[in-house]
Amino acid sequence: MALPVFSFAQTKPYLTLADAERITAAAEVKAKAEGWNVVIVIMDDGGNLISLKRMDGVQVGSIDVAQAKAKTAVFFKRSTKVFEDGMKAEGGGRIATLPNAIAVEGGLPLLKDGIIVGAIGVSGVTSAQDGIIADAGVKGY
Template structure:
């Protein structure tokens, strides 16, 4: 195809075309964003579950995409059913506010900290972590089932598996 182009255009036009073709991908990159695939969600979940199993902790693991929509959820045996919603709420909070839910938990400790409870979708309990790629948010993980500190450890193991 290049040969065909080289023959059918005059020299100046050829050079211009080549410059455009080289710049194109850079321009196009400017309008794409990285995102989590189903395989990513599976790998993150597996890493989290491996840690949970190793510790003997049973939890719910939820993975959301960058729009806050569920990619996958896995409930291990014997987990309280309240954790199904809590894991998703933690993950939603993490991706909606681009920060770990532990940040809100800390913010809620001081005077007037209950104000966080008035923010839609904010969860002030550890166990939700945003997931980044090259500094851009691509989704989140939410874990619930054991203590919030333990939920946080499992969530971290999940992110490391990404």
């Protein structure tokens, strides 16, 4: 009986380390331009860490928050701002019970050829400012 032949060739779009570095650099440029020090996280489509950059002086707690924002954006295929806005609506407190969901702006999915290949998560300043930086990262992709 012949053994099956396996291929390690990638058949779907994916986020490379070079992609992650380019996205991070674009986000960091925006953060520095505004004078905001943050943590910038890039995750793959499974919610696994590809890169993490912690700018000088950022509180340690932002490391976990940035990762949670990226993971939420990947797992739910949407911006974490959707959850933040949802929390403000009547009955929105139910969002807090969702596993792997953080309802704070600053997490955005990353798409390649219309397919989610990962996410960016930013934490360190206000949620709106985190969102601005994350958006700059996406635009740099």
